[in-house]
Amino acid sequence: MDDIAPGLLEEIRDSFTHKVSTSPKIAKLYKAIQDGTATYIEAEEYAYEVGAVLAEAFSEHLSAAVLPDGKMYFNIADRVLRPLLEEDHAIIADAAVQVQTALNQKAGIHLKAQTAPVNNDRIEGIINKVSAADSFDDVAWVLDEPVKNYSQAVVDDTLKVNVRFQGKSGLRPRIIRQAERKCCEWCSRLEGEYDYPRVPPDVYRRHERCRCTVDYNPGSGKIQNIHTKEWQSEEEYAKLMARKQLGLTSLAKSLADHPKRLASFTPASLKAKLEAEGLEVKPLKNGSLKNIPFADGGGYKVNFEDGGLLQYHPAARSHHGGAYYKISTGKGGTHRYDLEGNEIDG
Ligand SMILES: [Zn+2]
Numbered sequence: 428m429d430d431i432a433p434g435l436l437e438e439i440r441d442s443f444t445h446k447v448s449t450s451p452k453i454a455k456l457y458k459a460i461q462d463g464t465a466t467y468i469e470a471e472e473y474a475y476e477v478g479a480v481l482a483e484a485f486s487e488h489l490s491a492a493v494l495p496d497g498k499m500y501f502n503i504a505d506r507v508l509r510p511l512l513e514e515d516h517a518i519i520a521d522a523a524v525q526v527q528t529a530l531n532q533k534a535g536i537h538l539k540a541q542t543a544p545v546n547n548d549r550i551e552g553i554i555n556k557v558s559a560a561d562s563f564d565d566v567a568w569v570l571d572e573p574v575k576n577y578s579q580a581v582v583d584d585t586l587k588v589n590v591r592f593q594g595k596s597g598l599r600p601r602i603i604r605q606a607e608r609k610c611c612e613w614c615s616r617l618e619g620e621y622d623y624p625r626v627p628p629d630v631y632r633r634h635e636r637c638r639c640t641v642d643y644n645p646g647s648g649k650i651q652n653i654h655t656k657e658w659q660s661e662e663e664y665a666k667l668m669a670r671k672q673l674g675l676t677s678l679a680k681s682l683a684d685h686p687k688r689l690a691s692f693t694p695a696s697l698k699a700k701l702e703a704e705g706l707e708v709k710p711l712k713n714g715s716l717k718n719i720p721f722a723d724g725g726g727y728k729v730n731f732e733d734g735g736l737l738q739y740h741p742a743a744r745s746h747h748g749g750a751y752y753k754i755s756t757g758k759g760g761t762h763r764y765d766l767e768g769n770e771i772d773g
Contacts, residue, residue, distance in 0.1 A: 477518055499558050
């Protein structure tokens with residue numbers, strides 16, 4: 428039997444390359460990307476259009492009629508679809524990195540734009556689905572919408588790696604997700620502006636046919652000292668979000684609302700209770716007790732929902748007349764309490 432894979436790959440690649448280079452929409456978006464005027468919104472459109480012409484090239488050259496037994500065998504899928512999906516990734520990732528580079532330059536951020544790696548899991552997902560069916564015609568749809576979605580995800584992933592990289596470098600990038608009118612309830616709920624690291628884990632994700640936009644803003648562009656700022660980690664934030672969605676209020680939050688309840692704990696029993704709730708209790712990050720574990724006479728701190736922070740400072744080296752708790756919330760500001768829950772002067 429003739430090996431049809433090399434010929435098919437060449438035909439589809441020619442057609443894909445031709446479509447990319449002759450599409451007026453792609454040309455217009457590419458020019459904006461080259462000029463440095465494009466944002467992530469244009470990068471997402473570009474990804475969608477590139478994905479759409481790859482899907483078109485697949486549908487023009489692939490059908491049960493041209494495949495042996497009318498089936499897309501795994502070894503054909505792997506040698507025809509994989510390289511094209513990788514090329515699609517390379518074209519889009521390159522454009523997305525150019526957008527990020529221009530945005531960095533404009534904001535005066537001297538950080539290298541990061542490239543999203545090829546998502547092999549998604550490529551394998553597509554290959555496996557297409558090769559699982561007895562007749563290719565039953566699964567041809569997998570090379571349509573899912574290919575466009577895979578392409579859009581290259582930009583979403585680029586945004587994600589850059590936001591994380593900048594956040595960990597001490598910037599506070601902002602992500603702005605806007606739902607397309609009448610997209611869906613899931614997307615409406617994700618709509619909003621988020622400052623790293625307080626970012627819902629799903630903000631970079633999109634379901635099929637989702638044309639919502641996810642944009643990026645470098646924030647103030649100023650590097651903050653992440654060693655002195657009390658920032659919670661992205662992982663911690665995700666954990667707190669998950670609790671909130673379940674309607675759970677953390678003990679720390681209820682103490683912020685009802686500080687008198689502090690009296691029913693000792694610093695040690697409170698620490699144990701917070702840990703039992705799954706919160707991450709860490710040594711203090713500032714002052715003379717910096718990084719000294721509670722067990723060695725240090726204090727502790729714990730982040731809680733809505734940007735809250737609860738700290739315990741022992742009597743040793745206290746500037747507030749003995750041991751105290753300090754609780755900060757976005758809305759309520761910062762308050763200090765003695766171990767009985769009475770407010771003391773800052
Ligand atoms: Zn959507």
